[in-house]
Amino acid sequence: MPGGVPEARHRVQEAMRGWGEPAERIEAAALIVTELVTNAVQHTSTRRIRCRLLRSTEGVRICVWNRGRARIPAPASPADSAGLPVGQVPAAADLEGDEALGRLSEDGRGLLLVDALAARWGTRAALAGRLVWADL
Secondary structure, three states: OOOHHHHHHHHHHHHHHHOOOOHHHHHHHHHHHHHHHHHHHHOOOOOOEEEEEEEEOOEEEEEEEEOOOOOOOOOOOHHHOOOOOOOOOOOHHHOOHHHHHHHOOOOOHHHHHHHHHOOEEEEEEEOOEEEEEEEO
C-alpha cells in the first residue's frame, strides 16, 4: 500500500495541471494528499483507500476515505511540534544527531502541515469508514 501514496500524489498533480491550476496550488495539493493518504495507510487495517479531487468555483477539495475508523491524530501545536508535552521540548543544544531525532514523535505533524496549507479541513467517521477532506 505505500506505493499508493506516490500514485495519489501524481494523479492529483496531473489533474490539477490539466485544470490549469497555478503551480503553488498544485504543490500544496500534492503535500496535502501525501499527508492524508499516508495517515490513511498508517491508521487503517484495510487495503481499500480512495482519494477524490473535486473542483468547484470556490476551489479544490481533496477527499481521502478508508474503511478504518481509527482515531486521526490531532495536529501538534506549534509549541509542541516535537511531540513532547509543553515544557519538555528539548533545547536545540540538547539534541545531537540522528539519536535525538529518533526520540521525537511525528504523530500529528502531517496534520499541522495540512492545517497550514488548507483553507479548511475536517474529518467524518461513519460505520462505513472515515473521510478526511481539505479545501484549497
